[in-house]
Amino acid sequence: MIKMEHIHKVYRPQSNPVNALQDVNLHIKSGDFVAIMGPSGSGKSTLMNVMGCLDTASTGTYWLNGVEVSSMNNDQLAAIRNRKIGFVFQNFNLLPRMNALRNVELPMLYAGIDKEERRSRALDCIGRVGMLNRLHHRPSELSGGQCQRIAIARALVNNPDIILADEPTGNLDSVTSQEIMNIFLSLHQEGHTVVLVTHETDIAAYASRILLFRDGRLKTDEVISSSPGTVANLFINGDAL
Amino acid sequence: MNLTESIRIALDSITSNLLRSILTTLGIMIGIMAVIAVVAVGQGGQQTIMKEMDKFGSNLFQIMLDWRRDEPPTGNEFTMQDIEIIKANVPELKYLLPCASSYSQIKKGSQIKTAQILGTEADYARLHPLDITVGRFLTKSDCQSRRRVAVIDEEMARELYPRDNPLGKRILIGNQSLAICGLVKSDSSPLALGTKYVYIPVRVWLDIYPDGNISYIEGSTSNLEDITVAMQNSIKILEKRHRNEGLYQGVDMEQQIKAVNKVTGVMTLVIGIIAGFSLLVGGIGVMNIMLVSVTERTREIGLRMALGARRRDILLQFLIEAIVLCLLGGVIGMLLGIGCAFLIAALAKWPPLISWTTILLAFTFSAAIGIIFGILPANQAANLDPIEALRRD
Numbered sequence: 001m002i003k004m005e006h007i008h009k010v011y012r013p014q015s016n017p018v019n020a021l022q023d024v025n026l027h028i029k030s031g032d033f034v035a036i037m038g039p040s041g042s043g044k045s046t047l048m049n050v051m052g053c054l055d056t057a058s059t060g061t062y063w064l065n066g067v068e069v070s071s072m073n074n075d076q077l078a079a080i081r082n083r084k085i086g087f088v089f090q091n092f093n094l095l096p097r098m099n100a101l102r103n104v105e106l107p108m109l110y111a112g113i114d115k116e117e118r119r120s121r122a123l124d125c126i127g128r129v130g131m132l133n134r135l136h137h138r139p140s141e142l143s144g145g146q147c148q149r150i151a152i153a154r155a156l157v158n159n160p161d162i163i164l165a166d167e168p169t170g171n172l173d174s175v176t177s178q179e180i181m182n183i184f185l186s187l188h189q190e191g192h193t194v195v196l197v198t199h200e201t202d203i204a205a206y207a208s209r210i211l212l213f214r215d216g217r218l219k220t221d222e223v224i225s226s227s228p229g230t231v232a233n234l235f236i237n238g239d240a241l
Numbered sequence: 242m243n244l245t246e247s248i249r250i251a252l253d254s255i256t257s258n259l260l261r262s263i264l265t266t267l268g269i270m271i272g273i274m275a276v277i278a279v280v281a282v283g284q285g286g287q288q289t290i291m292k293e294m295d296k297f298g299s300n301l302f303q304i305m306l307d308w309r310r311d312e313p314p315t316g317n318e319f320t321m322q323d324i325e326i327i328k329a330n331v332p333e334l335k336y337l338l339p340c341a342s343s344y345s346q347i348k349k350g351s352q353i354k355t356a357q358i359l360g361t362e363a364d365y366a367r368l369h370p371l372d373i374t375v376g377r378f379l380t381k382s383d384c385q386s387r388r389r390v391a392v393i394d395e396e397m398a399r400e401l402y403p404r405d406n407p408l409g410k411r412i413l414i415g416n417q418s419l420a421i422c423g424l425v426k427s428d429s430s431p432l433a434l435g436t437k438y439v440y441i442p443v444r445v446w447l448d449i450y451p452d453g454n455i456s457y458i459e460g461s462t463s464n465l466e467d468i469t470v471a472m473q474n475s476i477k478i479l480e481k482r483h484r485n486e487g488l489y490q491g492v493d494m495e496q497q498i499k500a501v502n503k504v505t506g507v508m509t510l511v512i513g514i515i516a517g518f519s520l521l522v523g524g525i526g527v528m529n530i531m532l533v534s535v536t537e538r539t540r541e542i543g544l545r546m547a548l549g550a551r552r553r554d555i556l557l558q559f560l561i562e563a564i565v566l567c568l569l570g571g572v573i574g575m576l577l578g579i580g581c582a583f584l585i586a587a588l589a590k591w592p593p594l595i596s597w598t599t600i601l602l603a604f605t606f607s608a609a610i611g612i613i614f615g616i617l618p619a620n621q622a623a624n625l626d627p628i629e630a631l632r633r634d
Contacts, residue, residue, distance in 0.1 A: 054547060054627045075551045082549020093544045093631070097253050109246050110549040154548075 001161060001193050002028040002051065007060035009046050009216075020046040021057070022216040028162075028195065033188040035196045035204035038213035045166070047213065048197050052085050052164045053077045065161045082110050086155030090167035092147040094139040094154075100126065101135045104154045111158055125153040129183060145176035152183055162193040169203055181206045244561075251562035254534065255569065265530040266570030268523025269610060273571045273603045276516040277578025277595070280509070282585045284594035287505045294498055300465045301368055302472045302493035304479065305457035310488055318488060319455035321443075323479060327458075331474045333467040337460040338362040341446045341453060347439060348413040349401050356397060356437040358414060360446020360455075368461055376408050376423030383422075384442040391419040392440040396427040414441070415449035468493050520606060523570070524614035531563050531618035542622050543630025556623035563615025564608050571607025575600060 009021035021043045028034055038044045049055035050062065053069055056077070062070040069080055081087075094103045104122040113121070126132055129149040139147050148168060155163050165184065169177035185206055188194050198204050205224075212220040255262045306318055319339060328337050341360035346353050365371075366378040374395060383390050391412060398407040398421070407421045419441060428436070447453065462471045472491040480486050535542070542555055550558075579595055586593035 049628050052547070054631075075553075078546065078549050078551040078554075081547060087547050089631070093540070093547075095541055095544070097257055106545070107548045109243070110545075110551075110554060112243075158549075 001030040001032070001065055002026070002195075003063040004051075005061050007047075007050065007057045007062060009043075009050060009055070010058045013058070019216050021050070024060070024216075024218050026211065026218060026221065028193065030161075030193055031188070031191050033184070033194045033196075033206070033208045035198055035207035035210045036213065037197075037199060037201075037204055037210055038219075039199070041215075042213040043216040044197050044213045046216075048164060048166055048195075051162075051195065052087060053080045078110075082107060083158050084161045086158070086160035086163040088148070088151050088155050088163065088165035088168045090170040092139070092144070092151045092171075094147055094150060096139050099136045099138050100131060100142070100150045103139070103150055104157055107154060107158045121157055122153070125156045126150070128156065129153045143176075144172050145179060148172065148176075148180050149183065152180075152187075156187075156192075162195055163187065165194065165196045167198055168196065169198070169200070177203065247558050247561045248565060250558060251565040254538075254562055255566055261530065262566060262569070265526055266523070266566050266573075268526045269520060269567050269570030269607055270523075270574035270577065272516055272519035272523050273574030273607060274578040274581060275519065276512065276606075277575050277599060277603055278581035278585060279512050280599050281579065281582035281593040281595045282589065283505060283508055283512070284596065284599075285582075285586055285591050286589070287501065288594050289591045290501055291498070294494060294501070300463075300468050300494070301459065301461045302468055302491055303457050303459050304472065304476055304489050304491045307488060307490040314454075316452070316454040318483060319458055319479075321455075323482060324458060326482065327475045327478050330478055331471050333462045333464070333471040334475070335461050335463045336364045336367055337458060337475070338364050338368070339443050339455040340365075340457050340459055341443055341450075341455045343446075343450060343453060345414070347397070347401075349410075352401065354397060354400060354437070356393075356439045358439050358441065358446065358449075360441055360443040362443055365440065365459075368459055372426035374424050374426055375406075376421070378423055378425070379440060379442055384444065387442060387444045387448065389417055389419045389445060390422040390441070392423040392425055393421055394425050394427045394438045396435075397437045397439065398424050414439070417445065417449050419445070465495075468495065520610055524567075524610040527563055527566055527610065528614035528617060531559065531566075531615055532621065534562070535559065535618050535622040538622075539625060539630045539633040542625050543627045543633065546625070546627035547631060552623040555625075556619045559619035559622045560612065560615045563619065564611030567607040567611035567615075568604070571603055574607075575603050578603075 004024055004026050007021055007024040008019070011018040011020055024043075024047065036044045036047060046055070050057050053064075053072075056072075057070055060070065061068060064080065064084055067080075069077065072080065087093075094100075095106070098106070101122055104126055105118045108118045108121065123132070123135075126135065129152050131146060131149050131153065134142060134146060134150075139150070142150065155165075163184075168184070169180055172180060181203060184194050184196065188208070194207075196203070196207060204210055207224075209221070209223045211218060212222075306314055321339065324337055324339055328334060331337075338361055343358050344355065345358055346355055347358075359365075361379070362384045363379050363381045366373070371378060373392075376392075378392055379390065382388070391414070393401075393407070393412070401407060401412065402410060407424065410421050411418050412421065413419075425438070425440070428438070441449075443455070458475075460471065460475065462468050472493060476489045476491055479489050545555060545558075582593040582595060
């Protein structure tokens with residue numbers, strides 16, 4: 001699904017170069033549930049941006065679902081973001097003037113999907129996150145957890161290859177965080193590929209694989225079992241945090 | 242992203258900040274309002290003048306004394322004999338007639354009225370579309386035999402004879418008693434300014450005013466092309482007979498219409514320039530607020546890009562918003578302008594003329610301003626870096 005080879009990302013290459021990513025090689029299979037962890041400045045956000053086609057790598061190649069995206073132009077990248085990637089953000093990023101339904105329909109507008117199909121697909125996805133009774137509410141009338149559910153529905157609506165979630169529980173209390181993580185878990189069980197950036201170990205514990213970054217390099221790549229404590233051990237062993 | 246959705250987003254954004262949007266577009270509103278009002282009133286005035294001129298027919302000309310001459314008039318510049326000689330020597334002419342006019346009193350018993358007393362001939366009715374409602378106009382035999390008759394307009398008749406039939410009744414002009422032989426419909430056009438007319442045979446007029454003289458002569462040709470030649474030749478004969486070159490000047494309707502069009506053309510140009518400036522100022526206001534809008538909505542732009550908006554989708558969204566804003570101002574300005582036009586026209590007493598061209602022009606202009614002044618902010622929005630934009634508060 002995702003294949004990265006020798007990915008380097010250098011910011012400000014002329015004046016004051018910062019190596020945000022250095023020789024990252026990784027492979028994420030279809031249906032994986034991957035958590036990316038690391039302290040701030042470790043390069044996990046940069047990786048997320050490159051993976052989400054919001055940014056391009058300085059060097060190296062990136063294949064998404066067999067298509068090389070590292071050499072694409074802006075419009076092509078926009079199309080990839082639109083159809084292949086579903087973003088979930090820490091601060092939800094719902095448009096405040098639109099109701100839940102229209103927020104979920106938004107990616108389909110850029111995909112050129114007609115009105116009726118937009119409506120039916122949006123309703124389907126909102127149903128999957130259990131928010132059908134809040135269709136006409138604006139984000140300001142919804143709780144944080146409800147906003148994030150709507151944001152997840154929006155991420156699903158173009159049936160993307162991967163769901164990229166950047167600290168999706170960062171602004172939520174622990175109970176709501178669990179609810180949201182359970183949604184990701186069930187999406188994973190339905191066969192979706194989920195990539196999650198977090199710095200919380202209990203959130204990362206929902207994933208089946210953890211990539212640990214430090215100083216722009218991939219430190220450890222561990223597949224974890226579902227038994228509790230595994231993640232904690234990983235950090236002790238990997239000396240991550 | 243389709244157009245209706247873009248317009249919906251634009252309207253959302255405009256209405257969510259309604260006061261600011263209205264203030265922003267105020268410049269456009271006032272500009273368009275001014276243009277519509279002035280053009281409507283101007284065109285209405287022009288149309289009124291043209292209608293007036295049309296009454297004469299474009300193959301009509303007048304020869305009068307050149308008002309730029311140095312010596313005072315002798316009172317002998319046009320004679321009845323001149324007219325006969327010109328008629329005989331200028332074959333292009335269809336009609337040629339003298340006009341002697343004075344603004345003076347009419348008496349009926351103790352009643353005194355004032356009117357324009359026009360001494361002319363029977364053919365006057367052929368050159369001017371007079372509407373004879375009762376009786377008849379002056380005839381050739383009236384004029385030849387100096388019959389003491391007068392044609393008065395209906396307004397005058399109503400004032401003099403509110404109850405009786407005025408036909409055959411006598412009025413006193415100067416020292417002459419004249420019988421009313423016909424009524425002509427009053428000139429109701431705003432340019433007539435309520436002047437009342439009395440038409441009498443020119444020879445009678447000269448009898449009434451022994452010191453008066455023929456003020457001008459009027460003529461027409463069968464063919465429009467002959468008008469200049471006929472006029473010039475008539476003037477030449479007059480100059481020869483009176484041994485005075487440069488004493489006369491001729492004006493034909495064609496020239497007059499051209500002159501009016503030239504004046505209105507200049508007026509339109511001046512208005513256009515003023516309107517252009519006011520719309521320019523309005524456009525800068527729109528650009529300014531659109532730049533603010535782009536800054537305020539940086540996160541939204543970043544999000545839209547993350548969700549798959551291409552740069553041109555963002556560009557179009559903000560461009561459409563600027564256009565919708567300007568069109569909104571344009572439409573409101575247009576309605577206000579039409580209102581103003583009716584108000585001004587009611588005061589000026591002529592109908593405003595709101596043409597489709599004006600409305601279309603106002604529409605196109607507001608949209609064009611939206612495009613011109615929207616392109617910079619829209620371009621700025623489209624060139625945002627999605628990562629930077631998403632990070633912005």
